[in-house]
């Protein structure tokens with residue numbers, strides 16, 4: 001039977017490519033969305049392209065919704081073997097202007113969600129002796145970014161989580177890794193004003209934004225059997241931007 005992969009926020013720019021790459025690699029693909037309505041068109045366009053994805057509504061900031069999600073996926077599709085914690089938001093403001101609402105929203109969506117969702121599935125992975133947890137972080141969790149104390153803190157926190165959990169589950173056949181993408185051509189980045197975006201591109205040695213498929217290919221590798229020796233890693237994929 002095909003292994004099951006769950007991608008949170010899989011209807012976004014990077015998430016859609018991850019769903020396709022894992023389906024192409026033979027996984028049964030399940031995703032979540034928080035805003036109802038968008039799933040109808042997304043599922044239909046996936047079907048047109050030959051994919052049959054499963055989709056569930058779940059706000060990943062809400063622990064109880066994640067408990068319910070796990071019950072539904074396990075009953076409908078089967079136990080989850082690969083979890084990609086991909087859901088994320090930005091709410092940028094200089095620290096002087098950053099308020100508690102936007103601090104909390106970003107920490108809850110990017111970091112608390114990793115606890116909320118991983119908690120539902122990792123015990124099953126260790127019991128079955130195989131699993132993959134892949135956390136989509138960001139270059140800005142590695143180097144910081146003006147206007148993103150909230151996002152940089154959450155994304156750096158994801159990797160702390162990765163390193164610790166990787167040690168706890170390594171002997172049970174489960175790997176836990178972080179991917180830290182640089183700037184990728186998705187709505188999140190295309191929403192940045194053009195002049196700012198051009199400055200961003202000028203600072204990328206390969207002189208272009210990354211493509212979602214380039215992140216998805218790395219996810220597919222990390223999800224594979226061949227990646228069993230990679231755990232606790234934080235893999236940068238950013239067009240050559242320096243990170244320390």
Ligand code: NDP
Pocket residue numbers: 008009010011012013014015032033034035036038058059060061086087088089109136137138139180181182183184185186187188189
């Ligand atoms: P998108 O905005 O396209 O996708 C984000 C996804 O997260 C959406 O599908 C959204 O679903 C989901 N999401 C947001 N809040 C919640 C919530 N509370 N519960 C459930 N799902 C939620 O972003 P990208 O595809 O660009 O980004 C994907 C990941 O990659 C993010 O974690 C981002 O931080 C990271 N990243 C992106 C980079 C880029 O350049 N684009 C660079 C580095 C990292 P819905 O709309 O239904 O809420």
